[in-house]
Amino acid sequence: MSYPYAMESSVRVFAPATVANVGCAYDILGFALEAPGDEVCISLSTEPGVRITAISGDGGRLPRASNQNTAAVAVQAFLRQIPLEQGVEIEVHKRMPLGSGLGSSAASAAAALHGINYLAGTPLSQTELIPFAMEAEKAACGSAHADNVAPALLGGFVLLRSYEPLDVVPLPPPPNLYYTVVHPEIELRTEDSRRILKKEILLKDAVVQWGNIAGLITGILQKDLDLIGRSLNDILIEPERSLLIPGFESVKLAALNAGALGCSLSGSGPSLFAFSASLQTSQAIGTAMGSAFADLGIKTQKFSSLINCSGPTLIKPSTHRAA
């Protein structure tokens, strides 16, 4: 990978928001969005160590400490494998809501990793960056999950077949599969959404779920949008987590009535995603879902596009450079 406009000591990177727990595929599948996403400016510095020099767009809520901020934790993990002589300064520009269920922490970590890997001469593949981003997720939320960071780094759909050992399988999206993502301006804590889940489930329910998971994977790989829609059905996680989202049922119904192939929670919520077969439909779905939330007095942000297949991208050298 080479970028003619690249600078050797500083680079600005966009990394995408992501949808994890895609319907039935809890904890094993995610995909990347064209928007929203985060921007990170990463610069080599004569001063040793990894420092967060600025954060914007977070309302002052993100930690600045290098052992807590996901971008800094990810870069430090990278540097343990690929040591550099210089220090690293990181600006994080949040362009997406925190706590939205859209992989906010993963986007910052993915952008920072793509940037530091580029500045180091791209010694590692995008896939090799995933474990560093998982360390950042662990710092951010206590669990080294990969279903946001893997699609944020690779683009497209990504299957996490296994964690021990880590086995990451990219799945090319159907070329005409559009997403709608709607973020209601309410906030959930991931821990609450995890806590609400039952630890034990019925084998017969698991069989229904994994039939749908197999159908979803088949639909993605065979570019069968109807099969994707039939398979999105999540009988285990969504019924419990959706209790935390005011108006979930009416918003989902609005999406389906507007032509969605299927609709479910993004990550642990509160955002929802839907799939459809055209940009026009995906936008109409966003409008319908936004109206359903508005009926409850809840403001929303809406995003519609094809699935992001490129992962993180370099942005033209910015004027926001670290000293």
Place this chain on the structure above:
Amino acid sequence: MSYPYAMESSVRVFAPATVANVGCAYDILGFALEAPGDEVCISLSTEPGVRITAISGDGGRLPRASNQNTAAVAVQAFLRQIPLEQGVEIEVHKRMPLGSGLGSSAASAAAALHGINYLAGTPLSQTELIPFAMEAEKAACGSAHADNVAPALLGGFVLLRSYEPLDVVPLPPPPNLYYTVVHPEIELRTEDSRRILKKEILLKDAVVQWGNIAGLITGILQKDLDLIGRSLNDILIEPERSLLIPGFESVKLAALNAGALGCSLSGSGPSLFAFSASLQTSQAIGTAMGSAFADLGIKTQKFSSLINCSGPTLIKPSTHRAA
């Protein structure tokens, strides 16, 4: 579909044995074998009703009654939708062991259905025959499962995404994926194998299982044999059911040491299947598994081939014709 050698009033059909519960994919996936399988001769008759006129190869153990024999039950279900003026006489020639975990009852039903559909002028597709075969399964073992009958009727791998409504998704096998099937001459009752399963499982174990299921489906569709091998791992069903198979661990180890991509129970056992990338390896695996069973004094039958992609096939008009 037309067969130049077809006869109007009598036809002989082969239908394949099948492997269900493919590793991790319990209750949702099956595939068809080139051998073994059953043969059925089905003839129109001036005498009304559906009759079993002969059964060979069953040691006298299969029911002759039309409301119990799977071939007859399946044909009666077909005739409720596609009534014929004539009666039907059925000879069943078992060419495979009963109670082997290889879909014996499904093979007879699939052969009979393919035959009667042919004699009726092929009014229904193979997929449309599946519900009749499921009725036969219900008569045979109390549960209208489709993971044997669907691949017996369609060939290849078949995903049962859903039962309510029935959603059957054929998956084309990788062109170089070979199976080994080894049947140890011991007998299990399907009911025992079902009863041994826990009704409740941990969500975290289900997640491991469905990661593997998603990997298996991806491996099949992307023709990635290594991924198929990594994904076959069944942490929920095999550990319990394999307790009923003497020597299971050593036989599985023998398969893996002989080059198998993976190895697990076929259906609820006692047969085992393994996958590999060449005919030579698949045969070596059969030899190794057979030896491991022989060490315990257990005789085996062994089968190796590419996966059957054709489902039931007509056999040249036989001399075994019903009056």
